[in-house]
Amino acid sequence: MKIGYARVSTEDQNLDLQLDLLSQDGCQKIFKEKMTGKRGSRPVLDKALATLKNGDMLVVWKLDRLGRSLRNLTNILNDLEGRGIGFRSISDGIDTETPAGRLLFHLIGAIAEFECSQISERTKAGLHAARRRGRRLGRPPRIGHHDVKLAKHLRDTQKLNYADIAARLGVGRTTLWRAMAEDAEP
Structure with missing residues (x-):
């Protein structure tokens, strides 16, 4: 048919x-x-x-x-x-x-199949080159260095927990926690 x-x-x-x-x-x-x-x-x-x-x-x-x-x-x-x-x-x-x-x-x-592998190869090479140049890949951070400093200040002086600090900054707890951890790296 x-x-x-x-x-x-x-x-x-x-x-x-x-x-x-x-x-x-x-x-x-x-x-x-x-x-x-x-x-x-x-x-x-x-x-x-x-x-x-x-x-x-x-x-x-x-x-x-x-x-x-x-x-x-x-x-x-x-x-x-x-x-x-x-x-x-x-x-x-x-x-x-x-x-x-x-x-x-x-x-x-x-x-x-050839086209697919070529695209993958070019993408990987481009990402690798960007990382070598120190470029941060992915979404831009939701929270900047200034906000991380403020969060640490609130945690240390007012003894607020991550949930309360995140609510004040308008971000999620995980976002705040990750930003503070990255900021602590040398």
Whole structure:
């Protein structure tokens, strides 16, 4: 059975072109979704994927209708292949039931894996370089050196506990405790 999936990103966009092409391609059932591809969850796509059985074929108009990121797309296609489900992208000329289509599918997967490792490598190198230059990474501190001095003064002179001091400074107890511990380091 050929099952189609059509998606547009916004409510004011039109699905007609995709629906016509999916019908012409012989899809017996077509799932329609109006939602951005950048969202993690696409309920209609999930339903379409759950409907597919061994021997079925998922058909889309273009690859970008199925997934926005290469990683997401590769994960979906690997799942389909593992379940014995074919995949066809009409305008991209991919059909995993042909040798050329399977080759293209695996090339896309290899490129996605390479891209992912390159991004990870560049990110790690950038973080390492920033640390070497003494740059503090992460969120900016919620509490500055002046506030830490005030907190220590309140603790020592007025014998206030961390919860009371944190409430006065408008921060959480853990934030205050961590800032005071870091300030004590040489």
